[in-house]
Amino acid sequence: xxxxxxxxxxxxxxxxxxxxxxxxxxxxxxxxxxxxxxxxxxxxxxxxxxxxxxxxxxxxxxxxxxxxxxxxxxxxxxxxxxxxxxxxxxxxxxxxxxxxxxxxxxxxxxxxxxxxxxxxxxxxxxxxxxxxxxxxxxxxxxxxxxxxxxxxxxxxxxxxxxxxxxxxxxxxxxxxxxxxxxxxxxxxxxxxxxxxxxxxxxxxxxxxxxxxxxxxxxxxxxxxxxxxxxxxxxxxxxxxxxxxxxxxxxxxxxxxxxxxxxxxxxxxxxxxxxxxxxxxxxxxxxxxxxxxxxxxxxxxxxxxxxxxxxxxxxxxxxxxxxxxxxxxxxxxxxxxxxxxxxxxxxxxxxxxxxxxxxxxxxxxxxxxxxxxxxxxxxxxxxxxxxxxxxxxxxxxxxxxxxxxxxxxxxxxxxxxxxxxxxxxxxxxxxxxxxxxxxxxxxxxxxxxxxxxxxxxxxxxxxxxxxxxxxxxxxxxxxxxxxxxxxxxxx
Ligand code: ADP
Numbered sequence: 101x102x103x104x105x106x107x108x109x110x111x112x113x114x115x116x117x118x119x120x121x122x123x124x125x126x127x128x129x130x131x132x133x134x135x136x137x138x139x140x141x142x143x144x145x146x147x148x149x150x151x152x153x154x155x156x157x158x159x160x161x162x163x164x165x166x167x168x169x170x171x172x173x174x175x176x177x178x179x180x181x182x183x184x185x186x187x188x189x190x191x192x193x194x195x196x197x198x199x200x201x202x203x204x205x206x207x208x209x210x211x212x213x214x215x216x217x218x219x220x221x222x223x224x225x226x227x228x229x230x231x232x233x234x235x236x237x238x239x240x241x242x243x244x245x246x247x248x249x250x251x252x253x254x255x256x257x258x259x260x261x262x263x264x265x266x267x268x269x270x271x272x273x274x275x276x277x278x279x280x281x282x283x284x285x286x287x288x289x290x291x292x293x294x295x296x297x298x299x300x301x302x303x304x305x306x307x308x309x310x311x312x313x314x315x316x317x318x319x320x321x322x323x324x325x326x327x328x329x330x331x332x333x334x335x336x337x338x339x340x341x342x343x344x345x346x347x348x349x350x351x352x353x354x355x356x357x358x359x360x361x362x363x364x365x366x367x368x369x370x371x372x373x374x375x376x377x378x379x380x381x382x383x384x385x386x387x388x389x390x391x392x393x394x395x396x397x398x399x400x401x402x403x404x405x406x407x408x409x410x411x412x413x414x415x416x417x418x419x420x421x422x423x424x425x426x427x428x429x430x431x432x433x434x435x436x437x438x439x440x441x442x443x444x445x446x447x448x449x450x451x452x453x454x455x456x457x458x459x460x461x462x463x464x465x466x467x468x469x470x471x472x473x474x475x476x477x478x479x480x481x482x483x484x485x486x487x488x489x490x491x492x493x494x495x496x497x498x499x500x501x502x503x504x505x506x507x508x509x510x511x512x513x514x515x516x517x518x519x520x521x522x523x524x525x526x527x528x529x530x531x532x533x534x535x536x537x538x539x540x541x542x543x544x545x546x547x548x549x550x551x552x553x554x555x556x557x558x559x560x561x562x563x564x565x566x567x568x569x570x571x572x573x574x575x576x577x578x579x580x581x582x583x584x585x586x587x588x589x590x
Pocket of ligand 1: 498526555
């Protein structure tokens with residue numbers, strides 16, 4: 101799957117989580133609103149119910165005062181309260197379910213209220229009003245008053261009304277408590293769920309980001325590793341595991357590049373090997389004719405030494421020197437081409453000892469002195485390091501016209517390698533030849549010098565190049581030379 105698709109998927113997943121959070125919050129807020137509405141409606145119901153009971157007291161008070169005093173003002177407050185109670189009963193019946201216990205109670209309350217007003221309060225009020233208008237109705241009023249007031253039925257209706265209302269408000273209070281608990285529960289649930297969903301969304305977002313970063317960086321790390329391997333000369337490395345993402349074309353290109361490099365270097369290595377083989381074979385073949393010339397010159401000298409003039413002797417000497425020089429050139433070429441052929445194993449090498457061995461091989465002249473600073477011990481290919489020192493020290497002695505030939509060898513430690521220095525007080529080199537002297541068969545006008553073949557520094561260069569080490573020469577004609585090179589610690 102493509103990385104962009106992972107990003108889209110992650111994004112959609114997080115969006116879904118947020119949508120779910122919003123939906124749950126919405127649903128929970130609906131429940132909260134429902135409960136809040138119920139609580140406020142319930143408060144209204146209980147308030148109205150209490151008002152109804154207060155109105156009954158007002159009606160009782162107003163009627164009694166009217167019956168006692170005949171003041172119209174009292175009957176007005178009675179009538180107002182009576183009318184309000186009718187309205188209250190109507191509005192309460194719209195607020196409660198008619199089929200519920202509260203609905204039934206309301207109907208009973210209405211019946212009791214109607215019974216009270218129809219049978220007691222209204223007849224008394226009318227009788228009193230008639231008695232005020234004409235005193236002949238006073239006897240009627242007194243009769244009605246006695247009939248109504250002293251039977252005890254009115255108290256019974258009042259008690260029943262009170263009991264019904266108590267039951268009605270008790271039910272309302274318990275319903276309200278129940279909804280209050282529900283409201284508290286749903287508020288808590290809303291808070292908890294919101295928190296959980298938000299934390300989950302953030303966690304999922306972090307996980308998605310981590311996954312994508314890990315996926316990309318893993319692939320890039322592999323390609324980086326491959327590039328590193330290629331720079332270190334390992335062209336066979338490939339970035340495996342094809343994946344259908346945006347980095348796939350880059351992976352393919354890198355693999356193709358590595359393949360192309362590998363093919364080219366295999367070809368190059370092969371042609372180098374063939375060239376070395378060719379040099380090896382040619383050197384061997386050339387040795388034969390040279391040996392033949394040397395033998396012929398020796399035979400002439402041995403068999404005809406009486407008849408040879410000094411001039412011919414001189415020529416024969418020159419032939420021998422040139423043959424010797426030719427042999428040195430062939431030997432140099434052979435050792436140069438052998439470098440890749442020889443398998444060298446590693447061992448612990450004390451470089452101080454190694455330099456002393458080099459001097460033993462070279463057998464320097466008596467006017468030679470060596471200044472040797474303490475050199476390190478290395479686990480390395482002894483033969484190769486010996487070849488490098490052998491060529492540098494022998495050059496320092498060879499290309500030196502000082503009365504006292506002095507060579508100093510010292511080393512500086514670096515992070516992964518040692519840098520070695522071979523300094524001489526020889527004839528020095530013009531800076532323009534610093535590169536040329538490292539090419540094979542390149543000499544600087546010492547062709548006459550019987551020991552100069554131009555192979556020594558080419559061997560040094562080949563060894564150091566193979567080991568991917570660096571080398572340098574600092575020199576001035578007449579002021580000696582300092583050759584330096586690095587050598588890995590292990
Ligand atoms: P050879 O093996 O014949 O000595 P090299 O390849 O070692 O040849 O050196 C190439 C040339 O570099 C030499 O002919 C010489 O002119 C010059 N050269 C090398 N080393 C030194 C040195 N220490 N001082 C002066 N010249 C040098």
